[in-house]
Amino acid sequence: MTMVSKTRDMLEGLVKEGSFKWLSRTRSLFDEEVEELRRSPSAGDNWLPELSPPANVLVHRCSKILGLPTCQLRENFDAEASDFLKHHPNFARNFLEYCCFLALSRSIQAINYLDDKNFRRLIFDMMISWEFPAASSQPFPALDNDATVGIEAFSRIAPAVPIVGNVIVADKIFEVLSDSTSRRLHFSVYDKYLIRLERVIRKFQSQSESSLLSSQRLVRGEKVLEVDGTAASQPVIEHVGVSAWPGRLTLTDHALYFEDHRVVSYDKAKMYDLADELQQIIRPEISGPWGTRLFDNAVFYKSKSLSEPVVVEFPELKGHTRRDYWLAIIREVLYAHKFIRKFQLGGLERDEVILKAIFGILRVQALKEISSTIPICCEALLMFNVCDKLPCGDLILESVANMLTMRQIDRRSATKSVNGMYSISGLALASNLGFAFGTSSCNTNETALLVGEIAVGEITLLEKAVKEARSSYENVILAQATVDGVKVDGIDTNLTVMKELLSPITDIWNWILLLLYWERPSNSLAFCLVSSYILCRGWLGHVLASLLIFLALFMLINRCIQGGHIDELKVMAPAAMNTMERLLAVQNAASQAENLIQEGNILLLKYRALLLSLFPQATERCAGALLVIALLVAFVPVKYIVLVAFLETFTRYSPLRRANTERWQRRFRDWWFSIPAAPVALERYNDDRKKRLLIKIKSRRK
Template sequence: MKARFQLGQSGLGEMTMMGKTRDLLGDLVGQGTMKWMLSRRSSIDEELEELRRSQNKWISQLSPFANVIVARCSKILNVSMDELELNFDMEASEMIKGKDCYARNLLEYCCFRAIMISVQTQDYLSDKNFRRLTFDMMLAWEVHSAASQSEVKVDGESTVGVEAFSRIAPAVAVIADVITGANLFEVLASSTGGRLPFNIYEKYLLALDRIIKRMKVQSESSHLSRQRASRGERVLAMEGTLTTQPVLEHIGMSAWPGRLTLTDHALYFEPLRVLNYDKPKVYDLADDLKQVIKPELTGPWGARLFDKGVMYRSVNLSEAVVIEFPELSGNSRRDYWVAILHEILYTHKFIRKYQLRGLEREETLLRAVLGILRLQVLEELYPTISLKNESVLMFNLTYQLPGGDSILETLAEMAVLREADRAKKLLPQGGTSSMSALSFFSDLVLSPRVSRDGLLVGETVVGELSPLEKAVRDSKKNFKAVKSAQESVDGVKVEGINNNVALMKELLYPVTEFGRFLASVYHWDDSLKTLVFCFVGSYIIYRGWITRVIAIFLLFMAIFMSASHLFGQGRVEEIRVKTPPPMNTMENLLAVQNAVSFVEELAQDGNIILLKFRSLLLAVPPQATNQVIVGLVLGALAMLLLPSKFTLFAAFLELFTRQSPPRKPSTERWMRRLREWWVSIPAAPVALCGEDGDKKRR
């Protein structure tokens, strides 16, 4: 009985432990920690089973998961998978239907057509099915073929890479664009090893949906409605309210707190009074006012102490305005505002340059608006990451990228083509090409169309690179080379005045050696060498071979560079510089002071020479002026009457024989007379005046 009782207790304990485990798993599933993963796996399996049982055709070239995605697309489009494949075969070119790329291009075709329908519903970003669908499209893009599925298993923890994101996401213009898509992905996947999981992707879309709705609410209920009504401006950012950090406006020596608001056309600052805000000041960003926006130092009473300001200057302002964004550490707020202000300014420059009107202009503005909203999402999701704001703003990035002008030209051409397509669709029905900004925004900004290159959704063409994608790809290739060159420049910068002087001497060694050679020839240190030089130089000038000598020198440089390219294979040996002994702080200060004094003396001597020439030009010293007039007349007659090669021949021989033994005494005598003549010329008077115009110093 005792044994039975112990056995019963043991069984009861095991049952209790199993019950607790079951309860714990039930709690986890009920709380949602495992519910999604389990339901996700079973959902895919169920779709596969349903697909195999259904009448839909199983496409053998596609992986099982890609077949599931195509089946979802067929349901959205309300056509069978057979019809989808048949339409693709009929519309696609032979190159797109090639054996090696057939599976991926067919998948793209189905995905893009499904996206065209999905985005026409209201509030699609808040729909979990839409978020899941677009992410699964990226997963399927990576494992599109039947062979790839055996290597990669798709489950609830699968992630996508930058290529899949850059290919699928720009088809939904709200989510990403072709130009900044890769940079956006880098930020989103920065904490997950360069791969994007669904939970972060979903969090990004939900935050984007929330910020878009907030922007619409702010734009409809803005306190600036009177100022904004004529242009229908959207409110993009606001600072200086009771719930945000303060903002100060500096004009001259004065500073005043207030509320700052940015729209897609202008910047508004409302000075804070006792109980309310004063009438807003408008700093226009849309018109061509030669605006300049750049970071600026700020401080009390005009002192330049803190690097937290943004300077705005235009032709309709008498003096520049500085907006300060005080914060305890760093200048991230200021950098964010500089970036978004530049984005609006560059957008309107683009609109004016290509003379965009109507929906083309509205579409361009919405591109900039979406970029700023996406940046706000990243600022909200990643507050601790130091973001490079310009990299996710389309027009900021194109103005920085090499070849960015080609990207802008392509954007303008695409806008004109879309406007022509809209006109063809609307005008025959008796309509006009006008659409409200709100409906245009809801319809994903960019209307999909079928072009001669294939199905074009946003800026993406099925199976091919669109003109915009090609321009972006070429620009990024050049940018990598520029970035690599800049990194090499940053890597060779040395600190210290003495080290930089030593490096410069080493780099200029060939030039200094050539200068020493010319000085030796000029002073006749080696008579034979100087005679040979004068004979060869005179013969070249006399025969008129100067251009040939220059051409031979250029060819020699080209041959030398070609040989270096062939045999050096791009390797450059390090320049070894013997560094001078290190200097302490006092020695550095003295070196700087000596350099400043040297530059000041050079400037003084240069000014004296210019002032003496001014005296001669205005005939202040009569005798010296007459001599200069005679010399100028004789020089002009010589150039007019004598052939140019004889004039050059005479000048060459005069220069390189003046220090020869027969001519040296007379040269010294003439140089002494010339110095005495130059010293006898007075300088023109100078008056230094203050800001009030009174003469302060002569």
């Protein structure tokens, strides 16, 4: 047994040392690349001791793409980078990002680069190496199909190619891709995403080059983003008033078009402009036949150029995912043009903004094909939609505008953007996707002045704004969860909860009423004297300030004592009501609300009668009282007017004035009841508009 154990220990030691590594596991391509690098004659120049094996392999691949040795890349980085980047503890990651940005800027110069599996693998391996850049990183992963990447690596590398990701929505893209893989992204899923993205780009190219709306959209060079309503199984119905008609819906990067469907063709398209300032309103809508509100699967569109709003319906058997998708992409185009107008962008900057919206919509289309069985939130994947919803989203847009206007930067910064200190911009790769866009095709030299959203070793202002907005949004989500948790059903239950919450205010009000009605004369007299003294001395502002200070101290003391935790509000729930009792309660509440509205209308009509002198004697008295009040306000100091008003109000029910007050109240009530209400004439509405629409429908059918 001793000899056997010694032999076993010796074999285990040899395996650990690597002598029998070929027996312990299958060699991978990564292992071969590492061994090739270490055995090459220029291993000292090509292998950087500061980098991990995956990072060294990735840098070697980048050097092959660029046609430069690794040592030359290191020298270029030392010459261009700041001292902070060169001597920072994260040097390995900074140098790796530098090589990645350079290699990507060279790789995208090939046409249809997304169709190249080596390019897709290169980006994924960049993410793996980014997670383990330094030699001190342990354990080292292999650059193979079993490796996975996390959200930080994806959010850093994917936006370096704008069509693949975006800084603002990169985390949401990652969540969709890694939803079924425990929040770690596998290459197979990522590869499928880029393949679908390449197919979506081809579809986009074919649609934009087709004859769809050619006579109308060629004036502005519009690109077709989406078309729906061509299949009989998925119709699109336009509602205008009570009329409805099926047709084809087309979205471009400037407008929305609807063509009524005929037997073998389509009518001339109706254009709903999204680029101009027309005070457009776009929101979800409930629609149905003949104006009924039955199905929540429509989009409402209104602008000042239309005489009446338009409702576009997307019929579905269940749910409204199709409507939500169209609502999101229509809003994305609308918000993009609002952004352009707000910051007065033009030329290349304007083209870059429209490209951001186009790329976002293309990414959503690709993700929809991958997650066809699981609905995705399209709004969360479109940057302008996200900025409209996120708290501090306006600050994100300001950061985007500042980055787009970097054309005023000096030539040195422009050179850095070319040499790899910044990621590439959308315009830099637009033509390499197989289509020309905007003015970028005729001004390619100027695109060097437009940098991307990522800087080597730095967090840009845009990334900072996104992180702050995400943090604020998390707080909003937590707060909203507490709001949803305390919602209760039933009018009676909600009234009981409200009564309990207002109990402190109710107690204070009851205490004031006790003083006002002199239930305890000594307390009322003391309060009256103290309040009069404060008003005479002009200390009312100091009293109000003292109350605010007291409230602030009260909150801070509670914060220190309770540590942010408060006891639950205990409310005695009312007895449960059946359906009939609930209906009676609702009817009773509606009746009370109607009575209050009637009383309010009578009050307003009596005031109208006084103003128009329908009761001359009452009008003369009212006008005389107003003149006296005006003279007092003009010639008497305000503090004395406030003092007199307070004494008159507070001593009204004192033992000395109670009988006189009741007599004057009776006279005022008799005088008020004697005032007639101004007359009201009700006219019935004649709905000629509906008649016109019915006539229009009949003529259209003929």
